[in-house]
Amino acid sequence: MTNRTRYMLAAPLLGAPIVALLMPGIYNRTEPTFAGFPFFYWYQLLWVLITMCTMGAAYLLVVPAQKAQKGRGEK
């Protein structure tokens, strides 16, 4: 994978939580409920877990790219 591809893949991973949470129109509702929680609450809490995964993936993508860049003396 080239560094360019790595950064291109990391960008949407980082952007996803922000986009998903800045649109209350899609989650400001009660149904479907889950374990008694209205959608508004469990959707946002679920995004905490998704964010942990996307941040982990972004980390794995970006860190080798940086090392490769430094190795070649690119700044």
Added chain:
Amino acid sequence: MSAPQTGLQFDGVALAVFTVLFLLVAVMGFLASRWRRPTDIMHLDEWGLGGRSFGTFIAWFLLGGDVFTAYTCIAVPALVFGVGALGFFAVPYTIMVWPIIFLFLPRLWSVSHRHGYVTTADFVGGRHGSRALTLAVAITGILATMPYIALQLVGIQVCLDVMGVGGGPDTPWIVREMPLFVAFALLAAYTYSAGLRAPAMIAFVKDTLIYLVIAVSILYLPAKLGGWEHIFATAGEKLAKTNPNTGKPLGGLLLSDKQIWPYCTLGFGSALALFIYPHSVTAVLSTKNRNVIRRNTVLLPMYTVLLGMIALLGLMALCAGVTTGGNNSLSVPLLFKQHFPSWFTGVAFAAIGIGALVPAAIMSIAAANLFTRNVYRAFISPNATPAAETQVSKVSSLLLKFGALVFVLALDKSFAIQFQLLGGIWVMQTFPALVFGLYTRWFHRRALLVGWFVGMVYGTATSYFVPAPGKPGTHFGGQIAEIPMLGEAGYIALTAFALNVLVAVVLTPIFRSFKMAEGVDETNPSDYEADAGDAGVAQDLPTH
């Protein structure tokens, strides 16, 4: 301060548990000066940044302890208790913050390590070559941090009140406030001697206790209160009641149409501001290499889960029929007191009280470092040795904490809260100079300064004209105001920030066309990618 209210009987068992845990932590705080013992503590890299040596594990506790403060544990559920869904903005806020800091903090870490920067203002000065801008960033940081320290003491005070410590309104002032004095004196003493190592060590105890208390609350309380479905239904009914002050419903389980914009702008604006607060940056700069902070963005959302659970305690308090007598800060402490056995109430309150000590210590260190580096060394004693710098920092951290104590005792508590909300608006105005500065020198230093000034004035003036709900004519009543030309209500900090950026963008080409001096940039592009082990990021940092 208001004396304990009706029903707040003295609880000896809870107080005993609270005191024992509190003293345990104080001992740890003093022992911390021996932990990872430096050759010479009288250096700001040691006293103020813990030797810049913390790895992922310690940094996780330190950052968590720093960012999710005692006041947060009280204020977030209090807001949910009062208005419902809108208070839940704390969750998107503390989700969005992780991708944002993933981008810019490693660059700040790198450039700070290559140049030995201790504060954000150090970087702004080195990058933009402007003493005025450096001073503006430093003063803004100190002003924004002070009320935050005060609110941590308020967090301790709320717990003491609910335990019935301090007697009734007839007790002499000095006796009533004695426990707070003692807590404060211990905090001040070990921060003075151990520096950033003290909160780093205490953070372990704090977080273990908080996770324990929240886990127990989330498993035990819903079962006792009749299940989640019942909690949401009952809380929803209570929130639908009419607020006698405004004639409108108190709130709701979902956002009203008018709350959509405030919800998003509060969440996004707060996420942008969180990691430019001096105390967050202090914790970040104490890490030992560039990737510690990135690795932490994967693990730190654990605290967001915690905060989400804490927010839900507000709904549980509604369901349990807690009555706060108008002071919603008491909602969760009262919920604990009513539903937990005394000894566990003591544990829970100790978690909040100790939770106050960690951020209060880091905040006072951060603000003291700003004063030392960017006011004292920059303007008073340019040739101060590292030892003299550290001494100034130690003393000013004491004075800052003392100032916070006076703040809490002498002034109305609501004043500290208003001041802290203003602090959030102010600190946001340092974002262009700091974060844009990490990527570009395009902005003219004077344009950044004027932008900062306009943002500060607009933000402060707009807040001044916000009345408290249902009390027309009052001031500093909230963080939400109409966004000009948009017709929607939004977080004032974000509007002021947009204006700040607009001014800087418009003025930059104008100043440049007049050939106003640009200032010297002492950094170079490779500094922003540097990592531990690279040239110039040696173990022995440059002594400024």
